[in-house]
Structure formats: structure tokens, C-alpha cells
Amino acid sequence: MADLEAEKARAAKRAVEEVRDGMLIGLGTGSTAAYAIRELGARVKAGLKIDVVATSTAADKLAREAGLAPLDFGGVARVDITIDGADRINPNLEAIKGGGGALLREKIVGAASDRLIIIVDSSKPVELLGGFPLPLEVLPFAHAWVTRAITDIGAKVRLRRQGNGEPFLTDQGNLILDVDLGEIEAPVALANQLDLIPGIIEHGLFVSEIDCAIIGRGDQVDIVYKSDCRGKS
Known part of the structure; x- marks a missing residue:
């Protein structure tokens, strides 16, 4: 091992x-x-x-x-x-x-x-990105809307939480949504799609x-x- x-x-x-x-x-x-x-x-x-x-x-x-x-x-x-x-x-x-x-x-x-x-x-x-949730940094104001928008493209969405059950907050005070999309065959196309959803501050696709x-x-x-x-x- x-x-x-x-x-x-x-x-x-x-x-x-x-x-x-x-x-x-x-x-x-x-x-x-x-x-x-x-x-x-x-x-x-x-x-x-x-x-x-x-x-x-x-x-x-x-x-x-x-x-x-x-x-x-x-x-x-x-x-x-x-x-x-x-x-x-x-x-x-x-x-x-x-x-x-x-x-x-x-x-x-x-x-x-x-x-x-x-x-x-x-x-x-x-070989293909996946096997790890894709993080999205989301404006708290837009949390429910972004969850809906991501769910509509076929993804499973989970709000990241701390050990005490409270929502995890970034250094900017935003929320993180961890998104399961399966294998990502076209990372650039997905990144462009996510860039068009208002409320997503940034996504974890580099x-x-x-x-x-x-x-x-x-x-x-x-x-x-x-x-x-x-x-x-």
C-alpha cells in the first residue's frame, strides 16, 4: 500500500x-x-x-x-x-x-x-475528473436558487457543514455546495456552464x-x- x-x-x-x-x-x-x-x-x-x-x-x-x-x-x-x-x-x-x-x-x-x-x-x-465532489462557493442569498439550478442539470447537491452541524463558511463568509456530477467528461464546457449561473461566486474546476x-x-x-x-x- x-x-x-x-x-x-x-x-x-x-x-x-x-x-x-x-x-x-x-x-x-x-x-x-x-x-x-x-x-x-x-x-x-x-x-x-x-x-x-x-x-x-x-x-x-x-x-x-x-x-x-x-x-x-x-x-x-x-x-x-x-x-x-x-x-x-x-x-x-x-x-x-x-x-x-x-x-x-x-x-x-x-x-x-x-x-x-x-x-x-x-x-x-x-483519467476523468470525478470521484470527488465538485465544490461551489455560493453567495448565501442565492443558496436555494443555485441548489435548484444545479439539481436541474442532473447533479446531487449537498451543503457543506462543520462538525457541529452548522454550515461551513469560507473566508469570504460564503457557503460551499458539494456537487456530485459523476464523471466529468468535458471540464471546460462544465466550467463555462457554471460560470453562467448567478450566485455561484466560484467553482472548483481549474x-x-x-x-x-x-x-x-x-x-x-x-x-x-x-x-x-x-x-x-
């Missing part, structure tokens, strides 16, 4: 090797991105000089615990590299993200980045943002490139 935590750590370490002095680095959210944050913290303690921005309050907290001092992204227009995880990713580097509820900020920071590097363990790559994926497989890492992983120029 694969040691998925070791694979996450190995992928994160390889991603962090791309970081150089003077860069501004986006910090992803979730259990895999956490390995990259801690690895960056260790490199900073060893003398690396970088600035960072975080994609969530959770990532910000972890970064500070690792000795990093995230900047306010509100004043940032461009990021050199963002290192983040994914819940599922296909061979075209289209992914489902948002299991941690930070999909809106992750997509904004990823879009602002010259390179978005996704790090995953061997359980996350799939169809154009990712530049490369680093996949931990046993004691190796595989790197899958879109273009040459040198950026979106």
Missing part, C-alpha cells in the same frame, strides 16, 4: 526546489500544500530570501508557525510561483480543487501566478490555470507539464 503522506512530502520537496531568492510565492491550502509551507519555512531559516502570500487564513496561520510572514494579497498583482494541492487531476492538468474550502482565493492567486505548480500523491491523478503537476509515486516523483512549466507568457 502506498504511503500517501510520504508521497505528498516528496512532491512538495521537489516543488520547493523551483523556488529561488527574491521570488514571491503563493501558498496553497490543504494537507499537501502544508508540506510545501513547512519545507519553505525550513529553507527560509537556512537563508532563503522570499516573500509569500497565503490562499486562506489556515495557510496564513501555518505559514506564520513555519517562520514565514505572508503579505496581504490585496496589494499584490503578480506572483512568481504558487504551490498548491488538488483533490483530483487529469492528464490535461484540469483539476478539482476546493476540498479545503479555499477555491476562490486559490483560483485568484493561481491566476496571478507566472507558474501554478500542483503537488499531489498517487491517489489524486485520474481548467486553464495549472502549469505543471508534481506527483509523488512511491519513492519517485513524476512531473507532468503543460507547455514547459515556465509560465503563462
Whole structure:
């Protein structure tokens, strides 16, 4: 059986090797991105000089615990590299993200980045996206309407809740709907369809943002490139 935590750590370490002095680095959210944050913290303690921005309050907290001092992204227009995880990713580097509820900020920071590097363990790559609910960040005002609209296209919809039963709220104070669509054969078409539904602030389909994926497989890492992983120029 694969040691998925070791694979996450190995992928994160390889991603962090791309970081150089003077860069501004986006910090992803979730259990895999956490390995990259801690690895960056260790490199900073060893003398690396970088600035960072975080994609969530959770990532910000972890970064500070690792000795990093995230900047306010509100004043940032461009990021050199963002290192983040994914819940599922296909061979075209289209992914489902948002299991941690930070999909809106992750997509904004990823879009602002010259390179978005996704790090995953061997359980996350799939031929067709699916097997994991697609998160939608939804304006509370539009919760019932969006649920109806998504149900009408044949999906099963569940409001994400916290352990105490209360609705989960994003850092922006919005709700998350977790949507089961089965296998997603046309991610770009679905993303375009979701973009047209008023009330959906953002969806967890990343169809154009990712530049490369680093996949931990046993004691190796595989790197899958879109273009040459040198950026979106």
C-alpha cells in the first residue's frame, strides 16, 4: 500500500526546489500544500530570501508557525510561483480543487501566478475528473436558487457543514455546495456552464490555470507539464 503522506512530502520537496531568492510565492491550502509551507519555512531559516502570500487564513496561520510572514494579497498583482494541492487531476492538468474550502482565493492567486505548480500523491491523478465532489462557493442569498439550478442539470447537491452541524463558511463568509456530477467528461464546457449561473461566486474546476503537476509515486516523483512549466507568457 502506498504511503500517501510520504508521497505528498516528496512532491512538495521537489516543488520547493523551483523556488529561488527574491521570488514571491503563493501558498496553497490543504494537507499537501502544508508540506510545501513547512519545507519553505525550513529553507527560509537556512537563508532563503522570499516573500509569500497565503490562499486562506489556515495557510496564513501555518505559514506564520513555519517562520514565514505572508503579505496581504490585496496589494499584490503578480506572483512568481504558487504551490498548491488538488483533490483530483487529469492528464490535461484540469483539476478539482476546493476540498479545503479555499477555491476562490486559490483560483485568484493561481491566476496571478507566472507558474501554478500542483503537488499531489498517487491517489489524486485520474483519467476523468470525478470521484470527488465538485465544490461551489455560493453567495448565501442565492443558496436555494443555485441548489435548484444545479439539481436541474442532473447533479446531487449537498451543503457543506462543520462538525457541529452548522454550515461551513469560507473566508469570504460564503457557503460551499458539494456537487456530485459523476464523471466529468468535458471540464471546460462544465466550467463555462457554471460560470453562467448567478450566485455561484466560484467553482472548483481549474481548467486553464495549472502549469505543471508534481506527483509523488512511491519513492519517485513524476512531473507532468503543460507547455514547459515556465509560465503563462
